[in-house]
Structures are given as C-alpha cells and as structure tokens.
Amino acid sequence: MLDDLDRRILRHWQADASLSPAELAERCAVAPGKVARRIARMQENGVIKGVAAVVDWAALGYAVEVALRVTLDKTVSRAFDDFIEAAREVPEVIEIQTFLGRVDVRLNIIARDMPHYQDIYRDRILTLPHIADIEALMQIARIKADEALPL
C-alpha cells in the first residue's frame, strides 16, 4: 500500500510531470535516494505507468475534435469486438472507450477541418460494423484536461 510520502511524490509529479526525481525530492523535502527508491517501487507494482508527452493535435493542423457516442446492435454476439477491431484501423480515431449505460462505445476523432471530418465520417465511420445509432458531440473548448487523480 502507499504511504504519505508516496502520495506526496505522486501529487507533485502529477502537477508537473517534467520534474526530475531530484527536483521531486527537493519538493518533498526528503533525500533523493529515498524518492528514487519509492518511484522505482511504484513503477514495479504498476501504480506508475509512465510519463507520456502530450501531443497537441491542433498544432499539427487537426482543428476539429469530435466525440462520437455509438450504440451497437447487441443482437450480434461479436458486435463489440468487430466494431472496436475495425475502429482501430481508422488513424484519426485517437481514443476508444466502452461503457455501461446508454452509450456503448465512444470514439474520439480528430480531423483537419469540417470537409475532412465529413470524409472520415462518411467513408470510415459509417462503414464500421454493427452500428445501431451515432450521436456526435463537437468539441468547442477544452476547459480542464490534466486528468489528475485526487490523491
């Protein structure tokens, strides 16, 4: 289980993932070796999955981001597997989530502009298998995106 120091390390690191272990040690006011050992242990037991660079798709010319909420035809037994397998083949799909609720699957899609989105939607999304219904939520602004856990 995690103790106070582990949580403190994670809180500081979550707030600024570019901090080095030495800087984390300074913020937590403990010896660098101690922090390094704690980090190594949390990596080993899978609490820390890693540090990832965040890609800004808008800076790469992908100005449009849409969340598609998909309901599948559940009378088909392999509906989820077939749909997700096919959705993975669409490069513009950047997130796939499955749900318990009114929505079965959510695809996050990026496109350069509306004509490009239209092309992807018609040629790549509507052709995915076992779709019963689709609703689109177009992103206007990202207000909060840190994905931090309330530790």
Next chain:
Amino acid sequence: MTDLDDIDRALVRALARDASQSAGALGRRLGLSQPATWRRIRKLEATGVLRGRQLRLNAEALGFGVTVFLGVKLATKGRVSLEDFERAVSAIPEVQQVEHVLGLYDYRLRVVARDLPDFERVLRRRIMTLPGAGEVEANVMLSEERRPGPL
C-alpha cells in the same frame, strides 16, 4: 500549423508512448546523433506540437475503481452562467476533464471515484449542485484505449 517529416513523426510517436527516453537513446533508434535529436525535440516543444508531459497512473491501483463520463446540459444559458459553471466544475478534484461541446449536451466531464457509492456522493453533492447544471447523463467506463493517431 507545423509540418513534420518522418523522423519528427517517429519522435512524437515514441515520446507520446514514453517521454522518459533520452535524446541519445531515441537518436540511436532513428539513426540521428544525440544533439540532432535534442534539437528536434526542442523544436517540437517550441512549436507546441508537444504540449508538456503527463504522468500516467494506474487509477485502479490507487483506489479509484470507477470512471464515469457525464454529459451535462445547462439549465440556464448566457455568458456569465458558462463562466460560473466552468470555474466551479474545474475546481472539483474528482473531475479530470471538462470539455465545452456542441450537440446533445453542453459539457462533457470525466469523473473518477473510489466506487459507485463514492460516485453517487460526487454526483449529488458536487455536480448536481453546480450553478446552472441541468440534465445529466452518466455512462460508466468499462475499458479505455488510447491510439497513436494519424502520425
């Protein structure tokens, strides 16, 4: 918008997976010198293609067993109510993402909780009491997959 060559794209892909890799190690895999790799990474950061880093944690291992996506409709609209709502919702520690969207809902939230009773507490005490919050739809996430995107 920034145009990337194949090496830039490979760098972005690699760093989005694991940002802790050194410029030397990345360069060796891509047939670049350490300084040349470092310069490219700096440029990707300066042009905003790489927008910082994010610590990826295993939410379940840290006791957050439930992730819920909420669609929220505002009961009253107008500029002031949007700002009030955004400020208040962003301040809730369990809310990891807030997106202003166009479609069936006004906002899309990603919320973490320890378990379903804990989620109910967050929903009743924090979300439903937000200024202007109207209809809310909840979908409990079962699985999630992040894709590399069109690189």
